[in-house]
Amino acid sequence: MLRKLIAAFVLLTLLAGFSFSEAQAGEDKLQKVLQINGLPAERWGLQARLDRGQIVYGLPTDIDSNDWKPAPPDADGNDWQKANGMDLGHPGEEPRYLGKTIDGSDFTNELFPMDAPDQIAPAQRDMIFQPWYENYCALQNSNSYSDQTWSIIAKTLQTYNKRIGYPGAEDSFTNNPALKSGDFNVTIRDYFKVLTEPEPGLTGTVRHWHNRSDLGGVYYETITVKWDVIPDFIVESIDPGVPKGEKVQKGKKYTGKVVLKTKPDSSFLSSPKTKELFDVLEGGKVKLSQDYAVPFGVAINGQLVQLKNLQPVPDLTNVYWYSVKGNKAEDTLEVTFDWTSDGGPVKIGAAVNTLLENTLPQEAWNDMDWSELTNTNNTKFAELQGEVKNLKVTDITLSPEPGQPGQLTSGVITVKNDSEMGFANVETLWRARRLDGTVLAENTIVTNLAAGEQKTLPFSFTPDLAGEYSVAAMINPDHSNPPDEVNFLSGDWPGDNRMEVPYTVKGKDYDIKVQIIPGMNPWSTTDNPAYMWATVIVSRKDELPETLPVRLTISGDGGTVVKTFDLPPKGSPYEYEYNITASVPGYYNVEAQAWPFDDSWTDVYPPDNVDSVTIEYIHNKPPEIQDDKLHGEIIDSEKHW
Structure with missing residues (x-):
């Protein structure tokens, strides 16, 4: 029943009562249920009674200012008076409150007409x-x-929409955007307040709020x-229909069998x-409480196939209903399919009732x-x-190791036909890439491979620069010979038909x-200002004869200076005077x-390619000379002259 929220804060306590089926409403069972729950x-001052299977204290007339409204009959076609076998002068009507709960709260009647002028489907809330x-x-x-x-x-909650006149599955809480973001059994926990837990023979209640x-x-x-009782749908077994010990033969038709089982989750x-x-209410007999119909399908290599003697789910291709009859301890169904x-x-x-x-x-x-x-056994x-x-490509070897720029590198690719048949004109593509x-180089090698045969395929290339290279080889690169090869490289998945190794060229x-x-x-x-300088020296540490193009960058409080020059062999350093005015x-x-000015050479020890220094400028003032002392000295000197 939809209720408008009047107060900003509603304190909830134990609001719901307890129920069990009318067929089990004997006084002895009622007393036992009351006793178990204390x-x-x-x-x-009110007596416990059964109201449509719910334990309520007192009558609607015991609630002050209780009101009644005309309402549709319940599932058994009864109004409140007929359902309870008494006449309170309200034929065809339902009371707002049935009586009192155990904690003294007014017991809300779910069948009382909603206060809102119109209802909306649970999926739209x-x-x-x-x-x-x-x-x-x-x-x-x-x-x-x-x-x-x-x-x-x-x-x-899954079927509550039907209670309030919205029969379609698209109207269910299961299709509400807030509840459809994950496992429905989990998402509802953030939106529904549990007022009382349901127990065997005891009705529980939950409440939700919506704008x-x-x-x-x-x-x-x-x-x-x-x-x-909660059902447990199980895929018990799969028999592909292939005789034990045989391999699947191309073009042969097989008939497979899947065994489905449903039993109560105990x-x-x-x-x-x-x-x-x-035990009190059911005598300890665990059985399915109702009929079920859940989706089921069988897929071959990811593609759903037709099943025999099952009713298809509308608008879904090769998805079928697994129909289960209730009131029994277990249901088993065998389903066959051809492939x-x-x-x-x-x-x-095979999967039943799970995505x-x-x-x-x-x-x-x-x-x-x-x-x-649980759905751990649904597939x-x-x-x-x-x-x-x-x-397969099983190995790549390269020599010499490391390589040298301008020097031939020889390689060997090892390939294997791990099949029960031979193939002619099989291609193997190799490729060498710079960092x-x-x-840098690539080529395709064509060869024949008998069943189970392993071969070595030689190749070569000449590195042009020092650095790290990658060398890769791929057999059957177009997946065309044969087209149905297994473990083939696809996307980011590393199939065994390709191998890549690093190669260092020093x-x-x-x-x-x-x-x-x-x-x-x-x-x-x-001096102030002081004209300071520092000498920047670039020299060779190696003994090699080649002249090296160098870029020198000097930065600091004297500005930035960039010089490019050819640095000759050891013994002839380059010098530059860097000036600072302080x-x-x-x-x-x-x-x-x-x-290096270009990529024609690489320095083997970069740490000493950089140097820095801090110069401290100290300004010393000149000595002060008294004027009278200077004047006396001049007079004395004149006397003695």
């Missing part, structure tokens, strides 16, 4: 996330309730949840209280039963080997260094870097 037969953090209800730790409880709640902008407010709805019996209640091998490996998958493993399509979402507690697979065709990804050990030598440091002078005492920095 409930009194009288509360608040703007659900409020974790309403206990929005002050609509008391705080809830959803993990404090068992998975069994949430499965029972999910079962009710109704068309009605100008937030509305809540309380939904009763009847405890029920995990609820792990709760002592739940088991005790169940023909293409000669390659075969993977047969896991991508066997059933996403469109089967609306047809699933979301009350199932099964069988894998078969066919007439395997597999070509920047550009191709250049000559050219080595230069840079050094900065200040004119003096600290630079102590009476007017303020302090520290002045100089940094110099010398690197």
Whole structure:
């Protein structure tokens, strides 16, 4: 029933009552249920009674200012008076409250007509996330309730749309955007407040809140949840139909068989209280409580196939209904299907009531039963080997190691035909790439390979630069000879028909260094400004005869200077005087870097290609001379002259 939220904060306590089927409403069972749950037969001066299977204290007339409204009959075609066998003067009507709950709250009647002028389908509701953090209800730790409880709640919510006049699966809570983002049994835990847990013979209730902008407010709805046995749908076995020990033969037709099973999920019996209640009400007999119809399919190498003697699910190709009859301890169904091998490996998958493993399509979402507690046994697979065709690259060797620029590198590719048949004119493509990804050399080698044969294929290339190369080889690169080869490289998946190895090409050990030598440091002078300098020296450490093109970059408080020059062999260093004008005492920095001007050579020891220095400028003032002393000295000198 939809209710408008009047207050900003609603404190929720135990609002719901307890129920069991009318057929089990004998006084002895009622007393046992009350005893197990520690409930009194009288509360608040009111007697416990059954109201459509719910334990209620008192009558509607015991609620002050209770109101009645005309309402459609219940599922049995009764109004409240007929359902309860009494006449309170309200034929064809339902009371807002049935009586009192165990905690003295007014017991809400779910069949009382909604207060909102119109209802909307559960799938269209703007659900409020974790309403206990929005002050609509008391705080809830959803993990404090068992998975069994949430499965029972999910079962009710999945079909609740039918209760309120929206019969289509597209109208269900399972299609609400807020609840469809993941496993329905999990997502509902962030949107529904559990008022009371359902137990065997005891009705539970949950509540949710949603925005109704068309009605100008937030509305809540309380939904009763009847405890029920949860089903467990199982793919018991797959028999591909291939005789044991045989390999799949290309073009041969086989008939496979899948065995499906459904039985009650008995995990609820792990709760002592739940088991005790169940034993009282059901005599300990665990059986399916209703009929079910859930989607089922069989796929060969990912493609769903036709099944025999099953009703197809509308609008879904090769997806079928697995129909289960209730009121029994177990249901078993054998399903057969025909398939023909293409000669390659075969993977047969079967799935019932689950989207896991991508066997059933996403469109089967609306047809699933979301009350199932676990789906770990909802899928099964069988894998078969066919007439395997597999070509491999097993090794690549290169010499010399390391290589040298301008020197021939010889390589050997080892390939193997790991198949039961031979192939002619098999191509093997090899390619050598530089560090920047550009191709240095490539070629295709064509050869014949008998069944099980291994061959070595020689090749060669000449590196042009020092650095790290990658050398790769791929057999059957176009996947055309044979086209049905297994373990073929596809996308990022590393098939065994391709191999790649690194190859180092080492250049000559050219080595230069840079050094900065200040004119003096600290630079102590009476000059201001001071004209300081430092000599930057670039020299050779190697003994090689080639002249090397060098770029020298000097930066610091004297500005940036870039020089390019040819550095001759060892013994003839390059020198540059770097000048700094200093007017303020302090520290002045100089940094110099010398690197190859182009890619014709590489320095083997980069750390000494950079040098830096800090020069301290100290300004010393000239000595002061007194004027009178200077004047006396001049007079004395004149006397003695």
